[in-house]
Amino acid sequence: MRLKGERVLYVSGSDEHGTPIEVEALRLKVPPRKLTDENHAKVKELFDRWHISFDNYTRTESPIHVEFVRDFYLKVYRNGYVFTREEELPYCPKCRRFLPDRFVQGVCPRCGYPEAYGDQCPTCGAPLDPRELGSPHCTICGSTPEVRATKHWYFDLPSFTEKLEKYVEGNPRLPENARNFSLRLIREGLKPRSLTRDIGWGIPAPFPGAEGKTIYVWMEAVLGYISATIEYFRLRGEEERWREFWFDGARVVFFIGKDNIPFHTIILPALLMATGEGYELPWTVSSTEFLMFEGKKFSKSQRIGVWIDEALEMFPADYWRYTLLSIRPEVRDTNFTWELFLEKVNSDLNDTIGNFVHRALTFLCKYFNCRVPAPSTLDDYDRRMLEEIEKAKKEFDSLLHQMRIQQAVQVVADLLRKANKYFNDKEPWRGGVQASSTLNVSMRVVAALTVLLEPLIPETAEALRKQLKLSLAEALEKPVEGLEVEKPKPLFRKISREELAEKGGAEAGVTPQDVAKLGLRVARIIGVEEVPKARKLYKLRLDLGGGLTKQTVAGLKEYYSPEELLGKLVVVVSNMKPAKLMGVNSEVMLLAASEEGKVAILVPEKPVKPGSRIF
């Protein structure tokens, strides 16, 4: 859109508040701000290196954001959409804090599940009030909380029900997943959303009498889009211009995953309505499904996925960008596999796109002295090819406007396939007057690429323009005739399976070395203990031979008694990275087979010494 000369402002930011960060900071005994400072700097730098062209990437600790949020909620408050409730909430005398949401556990009053959370029971799904929990305890220190009265501020979401329904229904641009999900939530009945929390890390609530409370992170972070806009213009000394992007016909578009839909289609619009100031409501959201990694969901703790800093050390950003855009989960969940990565890079980028460019440029230099000739005469085929270029540009543009980026990528690749065919059919290497037309037309394809690739793979687009000695502005307008190009260099290179394996991209299929890496060993169970408060877990002491013992936590309590386990020889992965489960250290992993309702631990078929290697 920027290329088309539309006025675009692209903003985002780090969401820095919330209890998890405060708890992590407590654990590390550092101020929370130190954690978020480090993180924000790192993330910001990475966005640059990936050429994600935010105009402003801000953070919720920004003073401008804090000030904006406080003002914003004061307005909402004055308009009568904020009310208070006295509540009795669990308070931990030892930690000297109230225990919101997940910080208190106890017996579920509905199904009797012993470890239900303060806000919801994970087993029966019942939404809970923390006071209903039987024998509650603090999840931080385990002590029994007392009930103390406190006051909380709420946003009157239900009073916007009708307007929201109208908004969602009347916005045909919303993708299906967003519309259906939002309408369901609205029709099921909206509840007031709590605005404040009794925690220290966050934005101080501005309401009279709310000293010491902070704004609930979710209700504040969504406003960051606006404060980021304000900040952008304030830094330029154009104090008021941010309004151009939030009022009077501005089109606000969000790029989010499907898990974030309600915040952008319900809560944010309601908050904007509540100011009564006439903010533009979201024009649309581009809400994708989920991307998976080799069939599994990405997981930070389990290290499933490729870290974006590591990815850049393996391959250029554009290789990733192209692959990821071409499987952007626009219609359904999609799955990244290394196999797919190879296919996209080698076949699409290298063979189809890169090779055509190189082919045309090399030919040009060899037979036309690197100078783009004027066409001799254009025959039907030439004209058809020129039409294809125009058609592709139009489609590309229209698809991007519909946020169908995946298909836009298709259009580019398809155009290049047609171009390859055209070049083949025309056989310019046979010489003849037609050759100049063919090269002229082919170079127009290349010229179109320098622009089409810009939003998808900007580094490559830039490199290509350099070979054509074109600036971005010239690429948009200048005709190709007479253009003198540099001696061509390939834009991409293929990735071999060997290279991929070396760089750590898992290959399909496991080698004996991979198995050896697992460190499978026999161990003897020499101690079984229950883990306090855990329904399924045992703490096991294991003899790994040579005087070495390790401990593990295993989910076997429902299937084995301590007596059955004690003394058994079992199979373990001995070189696991230690992890904590229910606060208990687990250093190895015990292997067991499982099927529905049944678990069987693996044991050696005849006695061997603990510590024996397994191949």
Next chain:
RNA sequence: AGCGGGGUGGGGUAGCCAGGUUAACCCGCGGGGCUCAUAACCCCGAGAGCCGUGGUUCAAAUCCACGCCCCGCUACCA
């Protein structure tokens, strides 16, 4: 369990909301062509009738109902 989203040739994606000529595209596979290009490129071919069942309709991959299966969110899955 509850809530969302799905099941389309061997693999991967689109098409479904706005039903309608031989179900599209990429990879892979079999055969052939070209030699300008990065062992690239081009052509031909085999291969699915769109999870199942029933319905609506002149007409359904596309709409409706039921069933089966998958995936995400919610978890102490070591």
